Amino acid sequence: MTEYTKPLPKADPVTAPFWESLKREKIEVQRCDDCEAHIFYPRALCPHCSSRRLKWTPVSGRGRIYTLTIVHKAPGPAFKADAPYVVALVELDEGCRMMTNIVDAPADPDHVRIGMPVEIVYHHVTDDVTLPKFRPVVRAEA
Amino acid sequence: MPTRQAAVVGVAESDEIGVVPNKSTLQLQGEAVLNALDDAGLALRDVDGLFTAGFRTTEVAEYLGIHPRYYDGTHVGGSSFVVHLGHAAAAIASGRIEVALIVHGESGRSRVGLPASASSAQGMEGQFENPYGMPGAPGAYSMACARHMHQYGTTDRQLAEIAVAARQWARLNPRAFKRDPLTIEEVLASPYVSWPFRKLDCCLVTDAAGAVVVTSVERARDLKKAPVRVLGWGEGHDHQIISQMPDVTSGPGRISGPDAFAMAGVKHADVDVAEVYDSFTYTVLTSLEDLGFCRKGEGGDFVSGGRIAPGGDFPLNTSGGGLSYTHPGMFGIFTIIECIRQLRGDFRGQGLRQVADAKIGLVHGTGGKLSATGTAILAAD
Numbered sequence A: 001m002t003e004y005t006k007p008l009p010k011a012d013p014v015t016a017p018f019w020e021s022l023k024r025e026k027i028e029v030q031r032c033d034d035c036e037a038h039i040f041y042p043r044a045l046c047p048h049c050s051s052r053r054l055k056w057t058p059v060s061g062r063g064r065i066y067t068l069t070i071v072h073k074a075p076g077p078a079f080k081a082d083a084p085y086v087v088a089l090v091e092l093d094e095g096c097r098m099m100t101n102i103v104d105a106p107a108d109p110d111h112v113r114i115g116m117p118v119e120i121v122y123h124h125v126t127d128d129v130t131l132p133k134f135r136p137v138v139r140a141e142a
Numbered sequence B: 001m002p003t004r005q006a007a008v009v010g011v012a013e014s015d016e017i018g019v020v021p022n023k024s025t026l027q028l029q030g031e032a033v034l035n036a037l038d039d040a041g042l043a044l045r046d047v048d049g050l051f052t053a054g055f056r057t058t059e060v061a062e063y064l065g066i067h068p069r070y071y072d073g074t075h076v077g078g079s080s081f082v083v084h085l086g087h088a089a090a091a092i093a094s095g096r097i098e099v100a101l102i103v104h105g106e107s108g109r110s111r112v113g114l115p116a117s118a119s120s121a122q123g124m125e126g127q128f129e130n131p132y133g134m135p136g137a138p139g140a141y142s143m144a145c146a147r148h149m150h151q152y153g154t155t156d157r158q159l160a161e162i163a164v165a166a167r168q169w170a171r172l173n174p175r176a177f178k179r180d181p182l183t184i185e186e187v188l189a190s191p192y193v194s195w196p197f198r199k200l201d202c203c204l205v206t207d208a209a210g211a212v213v214v215t216s217v218e219r220a221r222d223l224k225k226a227p228v229r230v231l232g233w234g235e236g237h238d239h240q241i242i243s244q245m246p247d248v249t250s251g252p253g254r255i256s257g258p259d260a261f262a263m264a265g266v267k268h269a270d271v272d273v274a275e276v277y278d279s280f281t282y283t284v285l286t287s288l289e290d291l292g293f294c295r296k297g298e299g300g301d302f303v304s305g306g307r308i309a310p311g312g313d314f315p316l317n318t319s320g321g322g323l324s325y326t327h328p329g330m331f332g333i334f335t336i337i338e339c340i341r342q343l344r345g346d347f348r349g350q351g352l353r354q355v356a357d358a359k360i361g362l363v364h365g366t367g368g369k370l371s372a373t374g375t376a377i378l379a380a381d
């Protein structure tokens, strides 16, 4: 296996449960006990209502593309071979948004569109880090 | 109600701008400072307030050999210097300082003596954006633009109008970096950087510095150039990283714009010339909407048909802007420099280079990833 040279996230005490959940292939985010919002990225307080009562909660891993860009000029050598590739903001069905890559689809605005339903794929990029990527939801029956 | 009104009395760039590989970042800043003070008829020893971003205020003061008793290092990216202008005007109004110096410059292209910048893998951007190969500003602004196109039908041809108008203005400015003729078709034929942005939707990268000197209107009357009064200002804050932007189609100009207009007591129709930070073509389009020159979603129509080009009825980015004049890394300071020159009538006798009868000007900076804005409204005395 070749060495992974792309930037890796370094968890902090508040965000660690998110990264740990991905390693188990179960995505969890915080949910506010007071205003009931799912929040992302993880915090010590709810950015909507300032409550400290946040609870780690499994979410579906499904959502829709809120917006995207197709990167032709990569930010550095580690991503160069991947270009063009899709960086997107995905809005989870539970309401919070996260950045990700859209995979298993052509990096083409005719194939990857705003509003498109997507689902999580777990990319175990190193022994310690699993990144949440998303792919278009394909209907089972032809 | 301010006790004293502030006025801009001196503006300048560094001796050279563009490709200046033989000069460091701080040297460029030093040149701009001396040139701006000379424009005002003041000296470094007169400066008692220092405003800078991206550098420590102590670092810049040390290099210049000054000991300011008031300093402000508010760093909200390219909008910082318009925000500084408001802060300087407030400090002058309160009587705290007499002469404010705002300075910024970078050896952005040649990269001589830039401050170290490293984003931490444990910061929020390091954890939640960088692992996906997010290409910084071009990626963030293009994501916002893609959503704007989806929601409002904005087209790449409308974006190209902005690049072409900037180039037409640059052709009138001998200091502009790019002065070749440019057509909409050429913009649309340039390669994608980060869809939907093409190369010619993106600002330049140059070596340049700029400085702005502000004092009270009373003191200004004794100086070399006609003062330009600071009528009103506003600042707006939204998010830091693009994945946290609540509505990517609407930036914090919706906060800074109305605040600046209300304080100035002027209406949109009163604005004779506008200098709106054009990090990307789209930045202009969404800023004009956020500022209220047109409704959200109508920016594409607003900039079309040559309206913002020389001779059009909405003179915008009359230097050629960050797209064609210069852009060392954070352009905001140059919006002020150009606006002051227009309001003083510095280009009289140079045809379309001078906006005729320019009395009221608007400057607007956008920083970070559409993260923060500063707006100021200026008036010829």
Ligand SMILES: [Zn+2]
Binding pocket: A032, A033, A034, A035, A036, A037, A046, A047, A048, A049, A050, A051
């Ligand atoms: Zn809450």
